[in-house]
Amino acid sequence: xxxxxxxxxxxxxxxxxxxxxxxxxxxxxxxxxxxxxxxxxxxxxxxxxxxxxxxxxxxxxxxxxxxxxxxxxxxxxxxxxxxxxxxxxxxxxxxxxxxxxxxxxxxxxxxxxxxxxxxxxxxxxxxxxxxxxxxxxxxxxxxxxxxxxxxxxxxxxxxxxxxxxxxxxxxxxxxxxxxxxxxxxxxxxxxxxxxxxxxxxxxxxxxxxxxxxxxxxxxxxxxxxxxxxxxxxxxxxxxxxxxxxxxxxxxxxxxxxxxxxxxxxxxxxxxxxxxxxxxxxxxxxxxxxxxxxxxxxxxxxxxxxxxxxxxxxxxxxxxxxxxxxxxxxxxxxxxxxxxxxxxxxxxxxxxxxxxxxxxxxxxxxxxxxxxxxxxxxxxxxxxxxxxxxxxxxxxxxxxxxxxxxxxxxxxxxxxxxxxxxxxxxxxxxxxxxxxxxxxxxxxxxxxxxxxxxxxxxxxxxxxxxxxxxxxxxxxxxxxxxxxxxxxxxxxxxxxxxxxxxxxxxxxxxxxxxxxxxxxxxxxxxxxxxxxxxxxxxxxxxxxxxxxxxxxxxxxxxxxxxxxxxxxxxxxxxxxxxxxxxxxxxxxxxxxxxxxxxxxxxxxxxxxxxxxxxxxxxxxxxxxxxxxxxxxxxxxxxxxxxxxxxxxxxxxxxxxxxxxxxxxxxxxxxxxxxxxxxxxxxxxxxxxxxxxxxxxxxxxxxxxxxxxxxxxxxxxxxxxxxxxxxxxxxxxxxxxxxxxxxxxxxxxxxxxxxxxxxxxxxxxxxxxxxxxxxxxxxxxxxxxxxxxxxxxxxxxxxx
Numbered sequence: 001x002x003x004x005x006x007x008x009x010x011x012x013x014x015x016x017x018x019x020x021x022x023x024x025x026x027x028x029x030x031x032x033x034x035x036x037x038x039x040x041x042x043x044x045x046x047x048x049x050x051x052x053x054x055x056x057x058x059x060x061x062x063x064x065x066x067x068x069x070x071x072x073x074x075x076x077x078x079x080x081x082x083x084x085x086x087x088x089x090x091x092x093x094x095x096x097x098x099x100x101x102x103x104x105x106x107x108x109x110x111x112x113x114x115x116x117x118x119x120x121x122x123x124x125x126x127x128x129x130x131x132x133x134x135x136x137x138x139x140x141x142x143x144x145x146x147x148x149x150x151x152x153x154x155x156x157x158x159x160x161x162x163x164x165x166x167x168x169x170x171x172x173x174x175x176x177x178x179x180x181x182x183x184x185x186x187x188x189x190x191x192x193x194x195x196x197x198x199x200x201x202x203x204x205x206x207x208x209x210x211x212x213x214x215x216x217x218x219x220x221x222x223x224x225x226x227x228x229x230x231x232x233x234x235x236x237x238x239x240x241x242x243x244x245x246x247x248x249x250x251x252x253x254x255x256x257x258x259x260x261x262x263x264x265x266x267x268x269x270x271x272x273x274x275x276x277x278x279x280x281x282x283x284x285x286x287x288x289x290x291x292x293x294x295x296x297x298x299x300x301x302x303x304x305x306x307x308x309x310x311x312x313x314x315x316x317x318x319x320x321x322x323x324x325x326x327x328x329x330x331x332x333x334x335x336x337x338x339x340x341x342x343x344x345x346x347x348x349x350x351x352x353x354x355x356x357x358x359x360x361x362x363x364x365x366x367x368x369x370x371x372x373x374x375x376x377x378x379x380x381x382x383x384x385x386x387x388x389x390x391x392x393x394x395x396x397x398x399x400x401x402x403x404x405x406x407x408x409x410x411x412x413x414x415x416x417x418x419x420x421x422x423x424x425x426x427x428x429x430x431x432x433x434x435x436x437x438x439x440x441x442x443x444x445x446x447x448x449x450x451x452x453x454x455x456x457x458x459x460x461x462x463x464x465x466x467x468x469x470x471x472x473x474x475x476x477x478x479x480x481x482x483x484x485x486x487x488x489x490x491x492x493x494x495x496x497x498x499x500x501x502x503x504x505x506x507x508x509x510x511x512x513x514x515x516x517x518x519x520x521x522x523x524x525x526x527x528x529x530x531x532x533x534x535x536x537x538x539x540x541x542x543x544x545x546x547x548x549x550x551x552x553x554x555x556x557x558x559x560x561x562x563x564x565x566x567x568x569x570x571x572x573x574x575x576x577x578x579x580x581x582x583x584x585x586x587x588x589x590x591x592x593x594x595x596x597x598x599x600x601x602x603x604x605x606x607x608x609x610x611x612x613x614x615x616x617x618x619x620x621x622x623x624x625x626x627x628x629x630x631x632x633x634x635x636x637x638x639x640x641x642x643x644x645x646x647x648x649x650x651x652x653x654x655x656x657x658x659x660x661x662x663x664x665x666x667x668x669x670x671x672x673x674x675x676x677x678x679x680x681x682x683x684x685x686x687x688x689x690x691x692x693x694x695x696x697x698x699x700x701x702x703x704x705x706x707x708x709x710x711x712x713x714x715x716x717x718x719x720x721x722x723x724x725x726x727x728x729x730x731x732x733x734x735x736x737x738x739x740x741x742x743x744x745x746x747x748x749x750x751x752x753x754x755x756x757x758x759x760x761x762x763x764x765x766x767x768x769x770x771x772x773x774x775x776x777x778x779x780x781x782x783x784x785x786x787x788x789x790x791x792x793x794x795x796x797x798x
Contacts, residue, residue: 069406072423074159076366077120077136077189083242085262086235087118090226095125097224101206103130106218109228111142111375112263112306115213116191118228122211123187130209132186135159138333141194141214142374145332147430149201150469152190153177155426156202158467160184162422168470168506174201181205189213192374196220230260230302243269250280257284257291259305263375267309270359271316287312310379313358324351325360326384327392329377333430334369339403343395393438397452400435403428405459412462425463432456440479443486453483454492461499470507477503494523498532501539510546513539534563541579550586557583574603574612581619590627597623610647614640618652621659634663645683654680654692658699670707677703694723694732701739710743717743734763738775750782757782 094105105122107115123134135156140146147155153173154166157180164180167173181188185207193199193214200220204210212218217225231239236255240247243266247254258264272283291300291308314322327344328335337349346352352370355361362371372380403424410421425432439453457464457480464473477500484492497520504513517540524532537560544553557580564573581597584590597620604612617640624633637660644653657680664673677700684692701716717740724733741756757779764772 069410069420069424070368072420072427073367074423074427075135075137075155076364077123077134077187078362078364079366080120080124081117083239084117084121085239085242086231087114087121087228090118090228091122091125094122094224094226098126101130102210102222104203104210104212104220104223106212106214106220106223106225107228108214108217108225110215110261110302112261112302112373113228113230114262115228117262119189119191119211119213123189126187126209130185130187130207132207133160133184134187134189136189136191138371139190139193139198140333141192141198143332146194146198149198152202154467155429156181156188158422158426162419162426166467177202178205181208184208187211193218231262231265233260236260236265239265240269244272244276246276247272247280247283250284253284254287257287257305257308259300259302261302261305263373264305264309267313267359270357271309271313274357275316290315306375307379310376313360314379314383317358317360318351318354320346321351321354321358323388325355325376326380326388328355328361328372329381329384330389330392330396330434331372331431332434334364334367334371335431336369339396339399339428339431340370342399343392345395394449396431397435397438397449400428400432401439401452401455401459404432404456404463408460408463422463422466425460425467429467436476436479439483440476443479443483447487450483450486454480454487454489454496456480457499458492458495461495465499465503470503474500474503474507490523490527494520494527494529494532497523498535501536501543505539505542505546508546510543513543514547517543530563534560534567537563538576541576541583545579545583548586550583553583554580554587570603571607574600574607574609577603578612578616578619581616581623585619585623585626588626590623593623594620610643611649611651614644614647614651614656617643618656618659621656630663630667634660637663650683650687650689653683654689654695657683657696661699661703665703665706670703674700674703690723690727694720694727694729697723698732698735698739701736705739705743710747714740714743730763730767731769734760734767734769737763738771742778745778745782750785754779754782 107118109115137152157164157177160180181204187209188204190212193212196218199212217227237251240251240255254268258268290312296304324344324346340352341349356363360376362373407421407425410417436456439449442449443453457476477496481496484496497516501513501517517536521536524536537556541553541556557576561576564576577596577600581593584593597616601616617636621633621636637656641656644650657676661673661676677696681696684696697716697720701713704713717736721736724736737756737760741753745753757775761775
């Protein structure tokens, strides 16, 4: 893409200038107060540990031949650490308190006490009880931009089903999340959670072990809550001895300064291992001086130990490694070695190798990714200069604009490359978002940022729409549109307008969709972009249909039909014919509606698309009803029901059955109406369609109630009530109670009727049901001894 090439060229110039700036300022490290010459590579004095750190990075940067994207391993927990000290009694306690599923465990405590490590150590001990997948999610609880429960649900869903379309409604997404997890089993770790609000929506089915880590305890029902503290002094000494045996008699003093906090002990142990030629006493004295320099005096806490260890480690870093560490704070979460090399200008990842050995950068060998611990990030962030941050953010934005383009190209290939592209997008999503956000924030004052901002949605519109909620995609597209207009890039402006219309249609804002699509259509006509014109016409038709401007919808759709037929796009032609049939039905031009509906039906038969055939038979039945041709309508509905019952998923079976029953009742054939409903109930039960079963029970009850057979009606309503309680369907429960109360009231059993109606009212008010007022009014009438008539009572939907 020309945009990409231009940006990379610009950044190459910027990078050259930046490297000069860094060379001038590198003689004094930010925050260290010490001067030193920059070595050619970090000090890695222990050759074995140096080789291991280098091997981790080299493994992480290995690329497959496929567009530079290696194997993508999503959301795996890190492996068990080589060194794990203490916590034996806690592990025993947890195992003793976790019996039969569901099992939920929460490890809480201050940052740095080893909550995540302990959760990882529990995996092997719980794996026999919870075999299967292991999913690890960083909830980024201390980050103001932490992912929402909806985002985490989406990530878990696409971890198992990369091609799965994601619902935009929270209720539908939650249902899909639970359905996907029910088909799996294993261990779900939600690490670094902010609190119960972030966790409760994500509680998995009992086939999963849920482990969470948080600063504050998660006091939720059924959760085994364990609060971690620092290590006891023996474990603390043992940890330092294992990390650096040569510390010998200085260990007691060092562990005291570290306040026995695991992260501080690990940092200092690794620091001495790198500087093992230093006298242990001298090393400890220097460490004590660092602590004193913090100025905490007698107010020392755990935080003092952590800050002392971080500052001492940072002070002894080579200057180049310190610069890289500061730049790493622009990554919002995990990152690859390849991205680190470009964003931080760290050739061959030399500084990254050193930072891993220092313990300042964490690695996950199961995913080949790197992260900064929250405590490291918090310590380093204030030390980052404005110039460092600006250049690193610019480079990050460019890097992940290109990553998005790579994912999009893989997605276009279909098959296995498509799956890989979507997984690569998921893996880098937080970084892609950070890059886009930087470009959007800076595009009004920076031409290069505007180019990047426009390119983000040029590169990956399809993936963005698949993965992000509509509100976010709209924000991206509108920012890109503004950037393209600023640049005077008419081609990009046209593309962004064409992206915006469908998104506004998707969130049921057709007027906004109409505005953007009319602008897009005008530009497409001016530029001779026939493909864009066709897309604009399609979505203009959809928008006008939603606005109930059916005549204008027909105008746009008929133009779209000509383009589509000329291009020979049969699948799209069938959809347009269907929409035209529905539009003409609304206008009242039934003959035109039938013509288009019949054409669409014949194409669906040719394609053997049974779902579409059922939908069109139902639509044609509705059109004939509009013409008052009941006989023909019945024929189409009967054919639709027959085909629905022979089609996987039984599409529209319940709806068509209800229509046939209503038509039979309207014609006076109550017996036939009841037969339809009985058959529908039997089918729903056979296919374990619980919502369908509840609906048919309510319809059967209503049909018998309308026929004054109150005893039989009560049986169906009571069955619906029992089903509602089993399935925890509050709406169905309220409707069944309301219907039962109406039946009792019609028999002048006002006290019983009022009792049931009050139960219904309580539920209706709880769920904000539209029939609340009708129930309240009827209760008042019964208190005055008035008997209800079925016509006067507002009937609940079923």
